[in-house]
Amino acid sequence: MNRIDTLFSRLKSRGEKALMPFLTAGDPNLETTAALVAEVLRRGAHLVEIGVPYSDPIADGPVISASYTRALDRGCKLTDILNMIKKLRDDGLTAPLVTMVSYAIVHRRGVDRYLDEALAAGVDGLIVPDLPVEEAARLIERVQARDLRLIQLVTPTTPRDRAVRIARSTTGFLYYVSVAGITGERRELPSDLVENVAWLRGQTDLPIGIGFGISSPEHVHLLAPAADGLIVGSAIVRRIADGQDKPREALVREVGDFVSELAAALRPD
Amino acid sequence: MTAAVAERPLTSYPDELGRFGCFGGRFVPETLIDALNQMTAAYAEAKADPAFQSELEHHWKHYVGRPSPLFRAGRLSALVGGAEIHLKREDLNHTGAHKINNAIGQVMLAVRMGKTRIIAETGAGQHGVATATACALFGLECTIYMGEEDIRRQKLNVFNMRTMGATVVPVNAGSRTLRDATNEAMRDWMGSSRTTHYTIGSVVGPHPFPMIVRDFQSVIGREARRQAIEQIGRLPDAVVACVGGGSNAAGIFHPFVEDDAVELIGAEAGGRGPTLGEHASSLTQGSPGVLHGSLSYVLQDDEGQTSAVHSLSAGLDYPGVGPEHSFWKETGRVRYEAITDAEALEAYYSLARREGILPALESSHAVAQGMKEAARLGKGRALVVCLSGRGDKDAYEIARLRGEPLV
Numbered sequence: 280m281n282r283i284d285t286l287f288s289r290l291k292s293r294g295e296k297a298l299m300p301f302l303t304a305g306d307p308n309l310e311t312t313a314a315l316v317a318e319v320l321r322r323g324a325h326l327v328e329i330g331v332p333y334s335d336p337i338a339d340g341p342v343i344s345a346s347y348t349r350a351l352d353r354g355c356k357l358t359d360i361l362n363m364i365k366k367l368r369d370d371g372l373t374a375p376l377v378t379m380v381s382y383a384i385v386h387r388r389g390v391d392r393y394l395d396e397a398l399a400a401g402v403d404g405l406i407v408p409d410l411p412v413e414e415a416a417r418l419i420e421r422v423q424a425r426d427l428r429l430i431q432l433v434t435p436t437t438p439r440d441r442a443v444r445i446a447r448s449t450t451g452f453l454y455y456v457s458v459a460g461i462t463g464e465r466r467e468l469p470s471d472l473v474e475n476v477a478w479l480r481g482q483t484d485l486p487i488g489i490g491f492g493i494s495s496p497e498h499v500h501l502l503a504p505a506a507d508g509l510i511v512g513s514a515i516v517r518r519i520a521d522g523q524d525k526p527r528e529a530l531v532r533e534v535g536d537f538v539s540e541l542a543a544a545l546r547p548d
Numbered sequence: 549m550t551a552a553v554a555e556r557p558l559t560s561y562p563d564e565l566g567r568f569g570c571f572g573g574r575f576v577p578e579t580l581i582d583a584l585n586q587m588t589a590a591y592a593e594a595k596a597d598p599a600f601q602s603e604l605e606h607h608w609k610h611y612v613g614r615p616s617p618l619f620r621a622g623r624l625s626a627l628v629g630g631a632e633i634h635l636k637r638e639d640l641n642h643t644g645a646h647k648i649n650n651a652i653g654q655v656m657l658a659v660r661m662g663k664t665r666i667i668a669e670t671g672a673g674q675h676g677v678a679t680a681t682a683c684a685l686f687g688l689e690c691t692i693y694m695g696e697e698d699i700r701r702q703k704l705n706v707f708n709m710r711t712m713g714a715t716v717v718p719v720n721a722g723s724r725t726l727r728d729a730t731n732e733a734m735r736d737w738m739g740s741s742r743t744t745h746y747t748i749g750s751v752v753g754p755h756p757f758p759m760i761v762r763d764f765q766s767v768i769g770r771e772a773r774r775q776a777i778e779q780i781g782r783l784p785d786a787v788v789a790c791v792g793g794g795s796n797a798a799g800i801f802h803p804f805v806e807d808d809a810v811e812l813i814g815a816e817a818g819g820r821g822p823t824l825g826e827h828a829s830s831l832t833q834g835s836p837g838v839l840h841g842s843l844s845y846v847l848q849d850d851e852g853q854t855s856a857v858h859s860l861s862a863g864l865d866y867p868g869v870g871p872e873h874s875f876w877k878e879t880g881r882v883r884y885e886a887i888t889d890a891e892a893l894e895a896y897y898s899l900a901r902r903e904g905i906l907p908a909l910e911s912s913h914a915v916a917q918g919m920k921e922a923a924r925l926g927k928g929r930a931l932v933v934c935l936s937g938r939g940d941k942d943a944y945e946i947a948r949l950r951g952e953p954l955v
Contacts, residue, residue, distance in 0.1 A: 333852075333853065334722070334853040334854040335722075335727065335731055335839060335840070335854050336731075337576065337577065337731055337734040337735060337738070337840070337841075338577040338579070338738065339735075340735070344721065344731075348721070348722070351853060356851060357851055381838070381852070382575050382838050383575075383837055383838040383839065383846075383848075383852045383853075383854075384851060384852040384853075385852075386836075386837060386838050386843070386852065387837055387848065387850070387851060387852030388851075388852065408577055409575045409576055409577055409838070409841075410575060411574055411575075411576065411577075411578050411581050412578075413565060413573075413574065414573055414574060414575060431578075432577070432578045433578065434577075434578050434579045435579075436578075436579050436580075436581075436582040436583070436741065436742075437578060437581070437582065438582060441581075441582075445578070456578070456579065458739075459579055459738070459739055459741070459742070460579070460738050460739030461735045461738045461739060
């Protein structure tokens with residue numbers, strides 16, 4: 280059974296929610312990324328989204344874009360990222376891992392080759408943020424032929440009939456984008472967010488994860504009842520950006536402390 | 549990648565998914581899909597609406613100054629000593645380039661859709677100026693994204709955009725050129741599409757942009773075809789245009805694509821030479837990939853990361869190209885060649901001295917290619933070169949390169 284499916288069914292039976300941090304691979308380097316993956320899981324995260332750096336990420340705000348630029352400037356390559364994941368698996372890591380990857384990179388590698396290599400490394404699923412459902416047919420078919428999941432996105436600008444169509448071809452979990460816009464921390468989240476997720480919940484049996492803009496334990500606490508999982512990206516990546524010059528142990532501990540706060544906020548009062 | 553074969557007449561593309569053979573499509577975040585669908589529907593209505601078309605033609609005639617002349621460049625032709633070169637004078641349009649044809653069309657479409665704000669990316673600044681102009685004309689708020697390197701190279705256009713009331717936002721990411729400005733404009737649109745129309749400036753981006761921009765620019769080719777028949781007495785033997793994103797080329801080529809006897813030739817920026825990073829020749833040196841929302845030829849590395857590019861000309865300094873050009877390349881309908889910085893500069897001086905016309909550096913690539921084609925075709929033949937823009941904006945950069953800075 281796929282690790283993503285196992286995770287959500289286990290959490291559901293316990294009435295718990297998933298914390299899903301996002302980390303940019305290779306920022307500041309892959310050794311630190313590997314240490315961060317292990318640390319966030321130790322601190323209460325359930326699944327890690329690993330961002331594959333891309334030169335032109337149009338869905339990403341300044342924090343994640345800059346992290347991609349830093350990683351690429353330091354020579355981060357896809358093969359090295361997959362080797363890092365393989366090593367984490369060899370060391371006994373059992374939590375689900377998902378790559379967030381632009382279709383530009385998947386296409387260049389070749390769809391089948393990308394999926395085979397990711398699967399062999401121990402990846403459980405992928406999010407391709409620039410591949411809308413119309414363009415995804417081929418990828419969906421190839422993903423379904425393997426023990427992989429394709430997590431697709433529904434946004435506040437997605438019409439309802441389209442959201443249902445997206446849900447039908449999604450596997451693993453459905454990613455609800457909280458705001459119409461790019462990734463990045465936000466002070467306020469939209470007032471109709473909980474309502475929109477509740478509607479979506481009535482349309483699909485898939486677990487629903489909410490992401491984009493979730494930046495604090497307060498947000499996590501507020502949204503946890505509405506979703507099956509929460510994704511926190513920029514708020515973590517910004518801490519890594521700020522801690523670039525710190526010793527690895529200090530940076531990893533600092534990010535771990537923040538994830539502990541988020542994990543604590545996940546629990547109901 | 550299997551070679552694209554045209555299964556239908558070339559003018560019938562794209563299909564409903566925005567595909568030109570295997571190229572095109574929509575590779576953008578879900579957040580933008582609804583806005584793209586709305587635009588596709590609004591454009592189909594506008595295209596079929598005689599009132600929209602007649603208003604557009606009114607603005608093209610009375611505001612832009614269309615039709616632009618087709619000018620027989622006798623002394624330039626004599627210099628080459630081959631075929632007769634005719635220049636399609638888009639440089640004589642209001643704002644000095646072909647970009648205004650599309651900017652007015654798209655801003656009219658935005659008004660029709662009830663949008664109140666316009667955003668755009670610009671490289672050389674010609675599309676930025678055209679968009680700022682159209683926004684002033686229609687009374688819409690305007691924000692232009694422009695790379696810092698291009699702002700340095702194109703100060704005059706930046707000054708003019710601001711004078712017309714546009715906000716020019718400097719982009720300091722990446723190479724600080726057109727590609728980065730396009731990323732920023734798309735990011736803005738991710739959060740603003742309910743009120744804002746993104747007036748993309750070339751035949752690039754997700755469907756329906758490549759189709760809409762091509763359609764608005766096709767006025768160039770329709771006029772040139774008619775003018776050639778009137779003035780030369782027949783269709784030209786060849787049509788030449790420069791290709792960055794490829795909008796003036798798509799506009800002049802499209803009405804000729806089913807005229808099998810007319811050779812179509814696109815001139816890309818060959819920069820300082822064929823080493824990756826030294827040029828912007830996506831079609832002649834790149835490979836199929838995804839950039840800025842469509843599948844097309846891209847200059848990229850083995851991992852799918854977009855490569856650095858170089859061109860003397862800010863308007864051609866772009867690592868991608870419109871998907872229809874990729875399709876025309878794969879079907880063999882259009883031949884694409886690279887013109888180096890040095891060749892473009894030489895053509896710039898030739899046209900200035902032989903005809904008293906200062907071409908934009910972008911258009912100088914087409915002039916250089918046109919001179920080569922004229923020599924190859926020989927006497928008794930005729931070709932049309934799209935002179936897509938005028939060179940005023942480039943005077944500062946050329947003077948600087950000559951070591952005689954103007955400011």
